[in-house]
Structures are given as C-alpha cells and as structure tokens.
Amino acid sequence: MKLIPVLLILAPLALPAGADKDFFSVGSAGSPETKSRFAMLDDVRILANGLLQLGHGLKDFVHKTKGQMNDIFQKLYIFDRSFYELSLQTTEIKEEEEQLRQTTARLQINNEEIKNLSQEMNLKIEGLIQNKIQLQEKVWGLEDKVTKLAIIQPSTMTQETKEISSLKAFVEQQDNDIKQLLKIVEDQHLQLDRQHNQIMELEDKLNHIELQELLENSFTEEYQEPETIPSAVHRPTAGTYRADGAAADCTALYHTGVQASGVYTIKPNGSEAFNVYCEMKFGTSWTVIQKRVDGSLDFNQTWDAYTNGFGDLNEEFWLGLKKIYSIANQGNYILRIELQDWRGNRRHIEYTFSLGGPSTEYSLQLSRMSGSIPNALPEHTELRFSTADRAEDTASDFNCPENHLGGWWHSECEETNLNGKYVTPRSRGRLDRGKGLYWKPKKGRYYLLKSTKIMIQPTDLKSFD
Secondary structure, three states, X not given: OOHHHHHHHHXXXXXXXXXXXXXXXXXXXXXXXXXXXXXXXXXXXXXXXXXXXXXXXXXXXXXXXXXXXXHHHHHHHHHHHHHHHHHHXXXXXXXXXXXXXXXXXXXXXXXXXXXXHHHHHHHHHHXXXXXXXXXXXXXXXXXXXXXXXXXXXXXHHHHHHHHHHHHHHHHHHHHHHHHHHHHHHHHHHHHHHHHHHHHHHHHHHHHHHHHHHXXXXXXXXXXXXXXXXXXXXXXOOOXXXXXXXXXXXXXXXXXXXXXOOEEEEEOOOOOOOEEEEEEEEOOEEEEEEEEEOOOOOOOOOOXXXXXXXXXXXXXXXXXXXXXXXXXXXXXXXXXXXXXXXOOOOEEEEEEEEEEOOHHHOOOEEEEEEEEOOOOOOOOOOOEOEEEOOEOOOOOOOOOHHHHHOOOEEOOOOOOOOOOOEOOOOOOOOOOOHHHEOEEOOOOOOOEEEEEEEEEEEEOOOHHHO
C-alpha cells in the first residue's frame, strides 16, 4: 500500500522540469530532441497505466480482505454466543445442584429429628413394657392372695375381686396404649424409609451432576509440553551390568538387547530377584511401579500389602514399597507419572526423587523436572507413606488413608491420591471427592482419572553406551 504514493510522487520527476514548455515551443516535431521527449511521455503513460492496474488489483485485494474479515467476525460472534449460552447452562446446572444440596440437607435434618423422636418413643415403650410386666406380676400376686383368702375368708372375696378387676382394666389400658405407640413407631419407620429413598435419589442426582462437572474438567492444551527424553547426567547409578549377568532394573535389561515391553525378572544390588513390568519407550526402558486402568483391583489395602506389593503385573498392580526401595536405593532415579482422563486426553509429569527405607516409613521427596500438567504433589517435603491400618500423619487427628481409601504419601491430607478409590462416570451413591482417583493441583480443578501409571528410571543413561 505504501508503494502507490511513492510511485505517484516519482512519476512527474521522470520528465525534465521544462519538458511541457519545450514540447509546445519546438517548431519541428521531427527533431531528435522531440522524439526523445515523446518516448519519455510514452514511458510515463505506461508507468501510469501500470500503477492504475496495480491500484485496481489492490482495491480488489482490499475488498476480498474485508470479506474475509467479515466472515471471521461472524464466526467469532457465533463462538461468543455459543460460549454465552454454555455459561448460562453451567449457571443453571450449578443453581440446580445448590437446590438439590439444600433439599438433601433439609431431608437429612428431618431424618435426624424423626430418628430422635423414634428413639424417645422406643424408650417410652420400653418403660411401659416394664410397667406392664410389674403390673402383671402384681396381678398374679393378688390372684394368689385372693385364692388363699377365698379358702380362708370367703367374706373378703368380693372386695379383692374388685381390686383385681380394676388392675386388669388398667393393664388392658396399658396394652392398648402400647399397641398405639407401636403403630405410631411403625408409621414413623415407614416415613423414614420413604425419606431415605428420597435422599438416595437426590444423592444420585448430585452424583451425576458432579461427575458431569468433573468430566468437563478434561486436560486442556494450555499445559501441553512435548514429550522429553531425560537427558543424561553424570552421577553414580545402578544402571550397569552385574557380574552375575542379572539386570539391576529395566533400563539395564534394555541395554542387554531386550526391547519389548513385558514382565521380566531383575535383581537389584543387595536384593533378591523379583518380577517387574518393563515398559520400553522413548528409546529406553522404564520400571513400572503402579498401574491402574479399569478399577478391577481394590487399592484399599493394608500396610503389609503395600510393603510387599499386590495385583497382576499385566493388569492393575502395586509393585511394593520394599521392591521400589531396592531399585531406587541403587542410585539417582526419575519418577514419571502418566495420567489419562475420561475423554482420552493423556498427560505426564516427571520428578527427580529420593525414597527412604523402612525406618522412615519409605519417606518420599520430590522435585519437579518437566511435564504437561500442573504439579499436584508437594515438593522438597518429606512425605511418609501411610495406610488405613498404619497412619503416620501426626499433624492432625484426621486419618488420611482411611478417608482416601488407599495407601499413599500423604501430606496434610491433600486431595491427590493415585491409589484412591476408582470412580467411574456411572458410579452411584454420594460422590466423595476426597476418596476418589483424582489429580488436584493446589490452585486448580479436580481431574477425574481413568488410568494412571507410575514408572522409574535411572538418571544416568550414558553409562550403558
């Protein structure tokens, strides 16, 4: 666009200052000087025609650009409108959820009041039953006395009979009162059952709404980072060949020529041999220490189970703290966590880490290296492993493993626990986010996870070359 004004300014300068005057003043049109001036005028005309065509072309280009910009503005308007409608729907869902919460809270309060009333009536009924028993014992005693008096003093028979009749009438009245109370209690139990069913239905609705919200919290592209192969750092590590030919971990096994993922036997330094699952990727191998894919395995296990390991290495499993420590204790290792949400999006995060032994409850310290999702685990903090039957959280009386239904390296009962209860989008009952399989950054949203995988690898890969 800046070219047109420049050419228009330079065009008149192409002629000599007195060209027009000389053209009209020259008497002979056939002189060489006149012909030269005619040639210069032809050049100017050609240049002017070219500039005119260029101007028409630029004008067409501007019109086309305006049309394209109008199309873009229209699409942006449609997008803004769709986003606004989605925001309205989200607001309506949140309002409906709040109403359901309030209704559930009111029903629970009513339920508690009816329970308390039922307990009071049960106590009264028990008291009446005791009174009835005592009255019956008195009546029986009086009947015995009347029988004896009838034999000894027949004249007093009439008076005693009246007393017995009045006592029997009183007992019958008590029986009627007890029957009425029992009927009232039965009606209250029926009402409690109906309210319990209503609460269950409301909890199912709340569960469905919360699960839908969690499913909307899928991993977004804003945190996406390219997959990185850990760079080699020159530190002592266990990834070397052993004299007896046994591999110390999956990375050492990979450099012996084994390059297919699967279950293999390794023998870390100072440890007995055991089986592990080796995953070959990124031109190297990782030792898998945890894997969850479908919730078929219950991770709410005891301390002994988490120490020794449980599950099937080809499906869902926990390798075991003792085995993990025997591997990680050989040198410097990287911890890699791979996550997948229910929309199929995959993310990962990597840490350098150190793992303590049994005397420290297998305490873990992490330092984030890289990843494609915000960190959700405490860094540079000693995290002690704990289970429901062996809680090591001394900061409070709150039992984190029992609350989360799975052993983990807990710190003040944070909300991320990759060994927590497996939750599916169709789960029924009240949804408790604290007990589910989630990734929850400190200042971020809940991410409901479909699958998880935790792997380790030595930091020094060049020792194999």
